[in-house]
Amino acid sequence: MKRLLFPSIALVLLGCSNPQIREPKIELLESPTNSLLQAISIVDENAVWLSGHNASFIRSTDGGENWELFEHPTIDSLQFRDIHGFDSDHAVLMSAGPGSLSRIFTFDAPNQWQENFVMQDSLGFLDCIDFWDDQNGIAYGDAIDNYPYILLTTNGGKSWNRADTTNMPQAGKGEGGFAASGTCVTTGANGKAWIATGAGGNCRFIVTNDYGKSWTANNSPLITGDAAGNTSVSFVGTTGVVTGGDLMKPEEYTDNCAFSTDGGNSWILSSQPQTKGAFYGSSITKVDETYFAFVCGPNGIDYSSNLGQTWVTLDSMNYWAINIQNEIGYASGTDGKILRISLQP
Numbered sequence: 001m002k003r004l005l006f007p008s009i010a011l012v013l014l015g016c017s018n019p020q021i022r023e024p025k026i027e028l029l030e031s032p033t034n035s036l037l038q039a040i041s042i043v044d045e046n047a048v049w050l051s052g053h054n055a056s057f058i059r060s061t062d063g064g065e066n067w068e069l070f071e072h073p074t075i076d077s078l079q080f081r082d083i084h085g086f087d088s089d090h091a092v093l094m095s096a097g098p099g100s101l102s103r104i105f106t107f108d109a110p111n112q113w114q115e116n117f118v119m120q121d122s123l124g125f126l127d128c129i130d131f132w133d134d135q136n137g138i139a140y141g142d143a144i145d146n147y148p149y150i151l152l153t154t155n156g157g158k159s160w161n162r163a164d165t166t167n168m169p170q171a172g173k174g175e176g177g178f179a180a181s182g183t184c185v186t187t188g189a190n191g192k193a194w195i196a197t198g199a200g201g202n203c204r205f206i207v208t209n210d211y212g213k214s215w216t217a218n219n220s221p222l223i224t225g226d227a228a229g230n231t232s233v234s235f236v237g238t239t240g241v242v243t244g245g246d247l248m249k250p251e252e253y254t255d256n257c258a259f260s261t262d263g264g265n266s267w268i269l270s271s272q273p274q275t276k277g278a279f280y281g282s283s284i285t286k287v288d289e290t291y292f293a294f295v296c297g298p299n300g301i302d303y304s305s306n307l308g309q310t311w312v313t314l315d316s317m318n319y320w321a322i323n324i325q326n327e328i329g330y331a332s333g334t335d336g337k338i339l340r341i342s343l344q345p
Contacts, residue, residue: 039182127177142176174200181281198229245278270308
């Protein structure tokens, strides 16, 4: 597909031309686990939660200097593929897997657990969660009964109910999410949320503007295929990045990254990132007048400071998740590794 630059993006790029754009600095942190870490939730500059395999997750309350390891007390096979921290002591955890392996818990440190949802459908598979605030949240999973599987909570994750499918587009055959980085759904202001889908030849966005009461769909320009499509979407205001690719082509370049400047109404493919293969996670932040977009996958991390016009490789290790808030962020992946990323001057 030919890559064109929308006029709106061109204007942003011209407005962001700055010879003193900051360059990200990275630091590999000491981790308390060797488990694959697949999701990151940043509460503030001090508190951050990461979750992963072997029913484990970790927390820092001092900006990543020290980490505390937690584990589910009885089920060590759970894969906590997403986590959302409300503060330094309270979080919601989502485990992924077929049927009853897909569960949602609330956790209050140091060791108070409550199981709030267990998938009853053997074909069900949860992929990711996010919250608009400390009460209203959303979970997304692979399609069931010809409709996207969307759960909503209005009490901080203590109970979940499937969203009404009356005002929802039907799912494509085999359509679902990639439970890789906890970012196949992202929430925005005033009840906005974007779900990034893929698989089975599907590749689109399912969008709500009213906290999940109604939904619309629009297509993504990323590659499609049985194991391809969108994997991750991230927004800051109305500017967003979507990434993905074909998981069956780990050493190839594909159409795997696009940007929007109008709240996801339209998307345009970026230039080709330097790193090959699919990307699993994405994050976008705005520092001063510059948008920094990060994408990560098994072959490394790339970033762009001009909405995808050019890319730079930040690291070449295996990362599944990335989250940047303002000037500080983290990436995580295989063998429990944690990378701190700074955009501070």
